[in-house]
Amino acid sequence: MTPTQHTPVIVLGLGAMGQALAAALRAAAVPVTVWNRTPGKGADLVSAGAIAAATPAEALRSAGTVVTVLLDHASVHETLDPVAAELAGRQWINLTSTSPEQSRELARWAQSHDIEFLDGGIMAVPSMIGGPGAAVLYSGAEHIFDSHRGTLETLGSAEYLGADPGVAALVDFALLSGMYQMFAGYFHGAAMVSAAGIGAAEFGRRAAAWLAAMAQGLPEYGRVIDSGDYRTDVQHLAFQKSAMDAITSAGRDVGVSSVPLDGIAALIDRQVAAGHGALAFERTIEELR
Numbered sequence: 001m002t003p004t005q006h007t008p009v010i011v012l013g014l015g016a017m018g019q020a021l022a023a024a025l026r027a028a029a030v031p032v033t034v035w036n037r038t039p040g041k042g043a044d045l046v047s048a049g050a051i052a053a054a055t056p057a058e059a060l061r062s063a064g065t066v067v068t069v070l071l072d073h074a075s076v077h078e079t080l081d082p083v084a085a086e087l088a089g090r091q092w093i094n095l096t097s098t099s100p101e102q103s104r105e106l107a108r109w110a111q112s113h114d115i116e117f118l119d120g121g122i123m124a125v126p127s128m129i130g131g132p133g134a135a136v137l138y139s140g141a142e143h144i145f146d147s148h149r150g151t152l153e154t155l156g157s158a159e160y161l162g163a164d165p166g167v168a169a170l171v172d173f174a175l176l177s178g179m180y181q182m183f184a185g186y187f188h189g190a191a192m193v194s195a196a197g198i199g200a201a202e203f204g205r206r207a208a209a210w211l212a213a214m215a216q217g218l219p220e221y222g223r224v225i226d227s228g229d230y231r232t233d234v235q236h237l238a239f240q241k242s243a244m245d246a247i248t249s250a251g252r253d254v255g256v257s258s259v260p261l262d263g264i265a266a267l268i269d270r271q272v273a274a275g276h277g278a279l280a281f282e283r284t285i286e287e288l289r
């Protein structure tokens, strides 16, 4: 069997994520050139066969597809603006977390310099990269995704979401919104149970099982929202309002701030005040859009 032929990759940025990506590429025998603003972060990668470059311009003297995994949108421009001419005619995959509008701006900048552009949103922490739980969402130039798919799948599952270069970032940030709300709820609950001497780790184990079970219902929530039919016989908005009031006061009774719950409680309150108390909890989304 012939081994997969990978196009070489130039990784710009060796923070925790850049190092994990470059290591996974090397583990799959992808030829890799690396650069980092602060020297010294590529030693392990060089031991694994990567070539270290001292500057972005030197890195771009290697052949291959460019991958940026830098701090933010500003650091991408700071790194690439001076080497735009060297990037012309090449393919660039941005895995730096940027907002949808920032990703679209990068795509316009790339086009104005004759650079082909694919944006990506990494749904993983560095330790997950290259393992079964990692996923990366992509949008932008489909032919870059198609021609590099085998290489991209060495990082995690790879999914192409469309030609709009901002859509991968949009879905990425929407998923992160859900994640942060989950963490906020965990912090609130852990603070509540600490009043009874229950440790955060013990509560974390219990919450992980509970939240995983509850998360199974999300596609059904989505089906109701997409249908626009919010009639229900169970757990309508008025029921949710009394549940939120009870949970909020239970927290306050033990001196715990209700801030993590205030947002969702306000949305439910407004729906009930507008006369939708008999309709389904899923109607809360109408308060947001």
Ligand SMILES: NC(=O)c1ccc[n+]([C@@H]2O[C@H](COP(=O)([O-])OP(=O)(O)OC[C@H]3O[C@@H](n4cnc5c(N)ncnc54)[C@H](OP(=O)(O)O)[C@@H]3O)[C@@H](O)[C@H]2O)c1
Binding pocket: 013, 014, 015, 016, 017, 018, 019, 036, 037, 038, 041, 069, 070, 071, 072, 074, 075, 076, 078, 079, 095, 096, 097, 098, 122, 123, 124, 125, 126
């Ligand atoms: N870590 C995660 O769990 C995770 C998950 C998903 C997505 N991401 C995204 O991946 C990207 C990198 O994250 P990370 O975890 O690797 O962050 P990190 O460990 O903080 O590393 C940041 C990287 O950006 C570089 N950098 C910062 N400012 C720069 C500038 N002005 N010019 C050039 N280089 C600059 C740093 O270089 P120096 O070493 O010189 O400071 C370093 O290589 C971020 O956009 C992050 O949102 C991370």
